[in-house]
Amino acid sequence: MDTTGERAGGWLDRSRTVAEPGFSRWMVPPAALCIHLCIGQAYAFSVFNLPMSKLIGITDSAPDDWKLTGLGWIFSIAILFLGIAAAFGGGWLDRVGPRKAMVASACCFGGGFIVSALGVYLHQLWIIYLGYGVLGGIGLGLGYISPVKTLITWFPDRPGMATGMAIMGFGGGAFIASPLSVYLMKLFSTPEHIGVAETFLVLGIVYFVFMLIGAVIVRVQPEGWRPAGWTPPAAQNAMVTTSNVHLDDALKTPQFWLLWGVLCLNVTAGIGVLGQASAMSQEMFPGRITPAAAAGFVGLLSIFNMLGRFFWASTSDYIGRKTTYAIFFALGVVLYAAVPWTGQTGSVFLFVLFYGIILSMYGGGFATIPAYLRDVFGVRYVGAIHGRLLTAWSVAGVLGPVLVNYIRQYQIDSGVAKADAYTVTMYIMAGLLVVGLLLNLMMRPVNARFHMKTEPAVA
Structure with a gap:
């Protein structure tokens, strides 16, 4: 019997992402950018540090407000778990394909913001460590690596350019996140309240949806596919192997x-x-x-x-x-x-x-x-x-x-x-x-x- 869960699992399965004839490989870099432009927000997280150090004092830090030294660990924990998730998630990604990994990244990264919003609302810093640091960091790691192999296999003639297009989004994500975060905090702020929690909530939802768009677009190449008119060079550079290492x-x-x-x-x-x-x-x-x-x-x-x-x-x-x-x-x-x-x-x-x-x-x-x-x-x-x-x-x-x-x-x-x-x-x-x-x-x-x-x- 076909259930909703089975249908969703089928859509996420690697076999459901194999490109059909006529699919343009140039659709894959935008799918990767949907992920990297979102997770690149990590480079702009510092815009929240000062406002979060004044959640109680509003105009200045109160004795019960968080210190900048403690807030600085949010980013460090996220980068730490980025590396851990990338290290342990790489083999899983190879088995399940990019779509499932992108959806998992969207859930973790978007969910990390929502958990952090709860931490701000309750004024519990450890919840933000858990939310943006651990959960968001896992989303960062899975999202960072999810399009890499797919891009390289779609662009065997220009692998550097392909990965450069996507990873460029991680460097540029802060350009979107920084002004957007400042605008949202200003929008939700009042004389008695700094709108960090609401901003986290909105960003979590927006990033989740945008990253899902990338998961919908992404495709893997059919077996034996090659770019039109391209054949592997006969003479390889000594540093470029034609073999694979496990x-x-x-x-x-x-x-x-x-x-x-x-x-x-x-x-x-x-x-x-x-x-x-x-x-x-x-x-x-x-x-x-x-x-x-x-x-x-x-x-x-x-x-x-x-x-x-x-x-x-x-x-x-x-x-x-x-x-x-x-x-x-x-x-x-x-x-x-x-x-x-x-x-x-x-x-x-x-x-x-x-x-x-x-x-x-x-x-x-x-x-x-x-x-x-x-x-x-x-x-x-x-x-x-x-x-x-x-x-x-x-x-x-x-x-x-x-x-x-x-x-x-x-x-x-x-x-x-x-x-x-x-x-x-x-x-x-x-x-x-x-x-x-x-x-x-x-x-x-x-x-x-x-x-x-x-x-x-x-x-």
Whole structure:
């Protein structure tokens, strides 16, 4: 007997997402963007921190209000569970297909906002940790990896460009979320009430619906499909394999851990700067960069972060992933080491330009790594391997801000002027990028003993 549950399960089944003849592969990037533009809201979550520190005091923090230090853990927990969900959900995603994973992501991410709205209403911070941090973080992880393998298999001729288009949405999601969140809080606020709970509720519903649209649109390619007129190149680059490595075997290779270190170091350097960009610009150029100008600087960095994801990932299709990452690290070393000099000379223009390029390479690293994994390990398990690799993001999400914040505070406590408090940090970041460059240079093709001898049947 056909039940409603069985019908819903059928719609979510991977077999129901196989594209019919005439389906355009260019419909898949918009489906991915529906997910990534929503979960990219994570980069704008900081707009809630100050209002949530005044829920009782309204105009100023009251003794019973939450502290910013406690609120800062909401984002950190979410990034931590992003990595955990991506690591453990990758294999499941390969089995069930992108639609079911997208729907699960929508439920977790949208549901995380709704649970957090309850936490704000009851003024219980642990509920928000559970809602946006744990549940929302799981939604972030599943949503981040869900379209990756699908895009790579639809675009075997341009895998970097394909993943760049989607992951660009994660970098650009804050552009939608930040002004929308501010508008909604203003709309629901009264002289006696800050409208954070209502804003969370609306965002949870809106994001859930929008992410479901992506799940409806997404399709996987029929078996044996290839782009019209395209055949695999006869002569492959040494770093591009035509074989596949099983997920369990990939973790046994030195290449996986080299790439783990490469991603971790690239993200550590960028995310530390991204989290302190506003304060850093004002402290390095006191009196010249106002709070409003600093906010504009953060917005500009977001543009570089977003566009860098598409530009660098697309460029990697032509110059190779290893070369692209070599540029990230070599150029990054020079730019990080030169940042203190821009402060000493008072050049705001060069300061902004250098950080814009740095953030473009930060975003580019995220967008290029799935294609790098595909080149090294093959396409069969790239989604699951990518999920495991994203644990590097979780580590970097803690390491980067800690390095920037604590070293800055140590410098200030030691009597160093705020304008010079970031000098040592920038040199440390440059040193981390040197290590990343060496790890990338050590990359070699995976030993043939790890290649799968037979292909498993498609579920």
